Amino acid sequence: MSDKPTAVRVYLARVRTALADLPATEVEEILEDVRPHLAELEAELGEGARVEALIERLGTPESYAAELRASGGYPPAGEGAAPTTAAGPAKPRIALWGLLLSALALALLAFGAATAGRVQVLAALLLVAPVFAVSLALMLRGGVEPVLALPEVAWLRRALARGREQDEAGKLLRYFASLKPAWWVLCAVALVAFGLLLMVRQRSAVLLVPFLLLVGAAIVWAGPRVRRDRRLLWLVVPVSAFVVGSVLGGIGAVADLGPGGRTYYGPPSYSTAGDSYGNDQLTYGGRSIENVYAFDGEGKPLTEVYLYDEDGRPITLTRYGCERSSGSKQKIGEDNRFPRPKIEQGVTDNQGNYNGYNGYRPACREEAGVPFSAAIPKVTVPPASSSAPASPTPTK
Known part of the structure; x- marks a missing residue:
């Protein structure tokens, strides 16, 4: 492998310098996001492409870095990074863990709904909504940078960075990253399918279908943009968790229909036959x-x-x-x-x-009453066997 720096490496080095006032973990994340795009552009320009060709297509590295700052919600160069908070990391941590707890609750909600075929949607959302609303409000008020600067987030980023450096793990991570565009479309399809499934089993769920259609359109729009604007994580993370839960629940429901599995939904009866209104008989x-x-x-x-x-x-x-x-x-x-x-x-x-x-x-x-009388047959109890021991006679 040649040690001669390529056009992309030179261009990214200047972008890194222009972003030097940001946290190091943030800079690495930004560069990791844009590196594939620059590599594709370099391949399109042909072997031996020079930095000048990239500048002609993208602008100077400094102007490109300014665009990355604006799209990611970072302060302009010279103004310094946003402070974590005057009172410490408490609010950013609440924003982070509120997001994660909301995502987990939505995954469990979707799993239960897909498995049982019905769910009290309003009651469930009322339990999740306050936690998510607090998390979202804290993020919007303080910015996403304090959340991304938390030690637990920095540890996760370092772990992912180490994974990318390993051959097998790096290949796996890059493969999953290449599937992201298809994942957002899959999320939209899964949301619509989930709503239709609930509507078939529970007619009142028809009110949920327009909402799921709107969320599906939002995730297709926001998914590809989350690399440049981390605030969109507060949309894509809960939706992705909900989709994962619904898919796992759907797999469980299908497995129950197989041999040895359950063949009913809702209250059990001795027969799956139903009347003209679809009621159990x-x-x-x-x-x-x-x-x-x-x-x-x-x-x-x-x-x-x-x-x-x-x-x-x-x-x-x-x-x-x-x-x-x-x-x-x-x-x-x-x-x-x-x-x-x-x-x-x-x-x-x-x-x-x-x-x-x-x-x-x-x-x-x-x-009311019984329209007929019943003759109950008398059951004769056979006498006890002679070999059975006699009961003792009580004495006074």
């Missing part, structure tokens, strides 16, 4: 069951009976009732309490008689 012998009646050993009907399966899960069915104003049968909820009132639909006549001869208005009524 209990079937026996191929016939749908809407009500269950229980009797004791004497043939007396039981009320307020709650049904469970062998795993302790409630056998939940749709409950119907009469809607008085329209006189029709309506769904009023779901539970596992039996027996239910029998719902009858008919008409009323001018005198309000149910199913009168001159009926003209639909009517509905609920009839």
Whole structure:
């Protein structure tokens, strides 16, 4: 390998000098971001390209450095870097960890929603929003430089820099870096797919779809610009975490549909069959069951009976009732309490008689009680075996 400096190395050396007043870790990050672009430009100009050719295309290294300062939110040369804060790193650290905690919460939220197929979006966002709002406000007020100058961030950057210097690790990091443009598009597609999946399983999620479309468009715009403006991290980090959580949850949901996995979503039932409204049904012998009646050993009907399966899960069915104003049968909820009132639909006549001869208005009524009697067979308990030991007779 020749030791003769290339045009890119000379150009970047002058850019580094123009940025010398910034923190060293910041300068290295900036140069690492722009180096691939300059290398592509040098290759386009051909072998033996001179610094003058780069200056003709990009301007002087000093003016290029000024553009990098402006796009990254750094102060102009001579004004000095923004102070970390007069009170120490407390506020920048809150901004950083608020961002990370919000991202983690969004990842868990997306994972649970994709796995279970439903989520209380508003309640979940109300828990995450205050933490994220505080983090964002502190970053916007104090700038991103104090956050990037924190020891934990500097340690992470040094670790990444060491990784780039290693052959295998450097190749892997560069490979992942090359996938960034596709990642932002994937994020947008995953957000839209996530919203449509929730909308299919939970109709109220339709209100979330326009918001996810907007976030998807924002991430496609902000992703490629995050290298030049680190403030956009407060958008791309939470969105990326949300997408990772939704993808992992989606993989888990698909795995559950395979052999040995779950085949239901929401309240379990003995059959996956549903009625015309998409509600769960209990079937026996191929016939749908809407009500269950229980009797004791004497043939007396039981009320307020709650049904469970062998795993302790409630056998939940749709409950119907009469809607008085329209006189029709309506769904009023779901539970596992039996027996239910029998719902009858008919008409009323001018005198309000149910199913009168001159009926003209639909009517509905609920009839409690058991519509039949049951003969409970007597079970004869076989006598105890003669080999069994006799019970001792109590003595007074």
